[in-house]
Amino acid sequence: MQFADQKPNEFTFVSLLLACTSVAVIEIGESIHAQIAKYGYLTNTFLTSALIDMYCKFGRTRQGEAVFDESPTKDFICWSSMINGFGINGCGEEVLECFSNMLSCGIEPNDVVFISVLSACSHCGLDYESWNWFHAMESKYGIKPKLAHYACMVDMLSRQGNIKEALEFVNNMPIEPDKRIWGALLAGCKNSDGPSEILEFVARKLISLDPENISYYVVLSNLYADQGRWEEVEKLRSMIDTKSLKKIMGYSTI
């Protein structure tokens, strides 16, 4: 395009930035950033947010933040790119700060932004804020929590070792919990030495939801071994063997 003396437009650059992110070459991304500046496109919010996404996906949150800070017009896409960028890099405090600045600017949040917010609260161990935002989502902003939001709450409760409360929360969910939710609870049980009845219940639930994943049989089998329930261990072992065998046979026929 450049050899043909064609001027690239904003959409050309959005495509280029997306390509950079997928092939993971930061140097090319930086040179495209320079060209965007040269063509005077830095005021385009699609481009600003694509740049923020790109830098943050490379772990360069500071550069992403610089683009964000220098952007003269920040619309919802810019804010949500920045919030998401902090989130994927584990910067929980920054997520919450950026989110509260966004609200101060009068910009309405959506359901995706709330996933970043709730997961940041969970990672930072802010249980009060987690509940606060979880409830405000629906009551203040009219956004019904989805599975991803519930998963953040279960993750938060599990991380804090509140396994019973987490189970109660899952049992009271108005939508059917999926394996991600049960998985968060299982991880919580394992990390906090939660009650073995709950661990057993959750592992069985996961086996029924995802019977092909052997890791859940292993968790359950280890639990039974700890409790000296050898018959159960035997049963699970033979189930695992059948599954593994099926897998190996499956591969060998390809």
Ligand SMILES: *[C@@H]1O[C@H](CO)[C@@H](O)[C@H](O)[C@H]1NC(C)=O
């Ligand atoms: C099986 O489950 C474990 C624990 O949730 C998970 O880390 C792993 O990716 C799963 N494996 C497959 C093949 O889905």
